[in-house]
Amino acid sequence: MADRYLGFTGTAPGRFLTRRLGLPQPTALRRWSPETPELDGPVLRLTAGQAPPPAAPGDPAPAAVVLDATGIADPAGLRAVRESLHPLVRTLAPCGRVVVLGARPDAADVHQAAAQQALEGFVRSLGKEIGRGRTVQLVRLAPGADADSTLDFLLSPRSAYVSGQVIEVGPPVGRKDSAAADGGPGAAGPRTALVTGAARGIGAEVAATLARDGAQVVCLDVPQAADALAATAARIGGTALTVDITAPDAAERIAAAVPGGLDVLVHNAGITRDRKLANMSAEGWDTVIEVNLASVLRVTDHLLKAGAVRPHGRIVGTASIAGIAGNVGQTNYAASKAGIIGFVRALAAAPEVRERGITVNAVAPGFIETQMTAAIPLFIREAGRRMNSLGQGGRPQDVAETVAWLAAAGSGGVTGQVVRVCGQSLLGA
Secondary structure, eight states: OOOHHHHHHTSHHHHHHHHHHTOOOOOOOOOOOSSOOSOSSOEEEEETTOOOOOOOTTOOOOSEEEEEOTTOOSGGGHHHHHHHHTTTTTTSOTTOEEEEEEEOOOTTOHHHHHHHHHHHHHHHHHHHHSOTTOEEEEEEEOTTOOOHHHHHHHTSGGGTTOOSEEEEEOSOSSOGGGTTTTTSTTOSSOOEEEEESOSSHHHHHHHHHHHHTTOEEEEEEOGGGHHHHHHHHHHHTOEEEEOOTTSTTHHHHHHHHOTTOEEEEEEOOOOOOOOOGGGOOHHHHHHHHIIIIIHHHHHHHHHHHTTOEEEEEEEEEEOOTHHHHOOTTOHHHHHHHHHHHHHHHHHHHOHHHHHTTOEEEEEEEOSBOSHHHHTSOHHHHHHHHHSBTTSSOBOHHHHHHHHHHHHSTTOTTOOSOEEEESSSBSSOO
């Protein structure tokens, strides 16, 4: 459903009226397309305390700045962050990017831990005030971290609706010398991906984006959605697999459908049965927990034990900001999505998964423009759209691009992360 307010504020009368009334003035976001694959303008790379180079008349506004603050080791050092970014926040191009590179807080060094943790508050606050469609992130680097894939994503139009995030990056998990030999990054042939809930909405967009990036995609959904599923698979050159993810034999059927194994497993299928707890039936509770959480655990367990997730594979779950901040009438849904966060963090740390180079992450969408949100009453829908730093709803494309980054062969250093795709929602941290 079109965001008419966003369109109105993009006109001269709309800008004038909303400015006079003190209403939000969101900037239309620049998203990835074949015609606009990159941001326009230079990317400045500075070390904290380093002044940005002076701009000559006619120079384009910087599209992004990457600030290395990994060496900040005490509160006094935080001033260097301010000194570098203060001259830039007004000159950064619309829809520009600020990425602060930090270090992991060191529990053995109280002063360093305090200073590095302070960067999180700085980044989240700057994201809420910088405006004009710009985004701000903190990337914490462990020793030996491979952050190329992460920086490529964050410094591109693909991350348009991701802001205020803290992402930890380490060295690629698993054995580096075995990637090509065992079917990981560098192996011959296209990667194989499976996306659940792929008939429509976010799932269909995820499937299309992975196919765009070269994967052979198996699109899975319930038999009731067979026609829409077949259309999605045909459109992207993928394969349709009609399976009820809650069926006792669902995992076995999935494994049989991908005899060569999976490189990417995306758990996107999900449902809502909203009621306040006082009015919620046992069936309404059980159905949501079963589809959104229990089936994810069961299917993943089976595929891992069967070796159906190949070494250096990628597992991506779909959480929600409801699982982080909670939501009225969604105790069942929020519980299931918080459970996905626990699943991701625990499985990512499991030695048998790390040794095989498999990463496990989650996306947590906020207000995304879908058929479901289009059915929300007008005033609630408008509040959902505006209650984030970017002042607008996201699109299924925004979630799909984030999944594609986490699923990329080069993202082996990103695991156990939950990345909110919510425009830095004012709900939750």
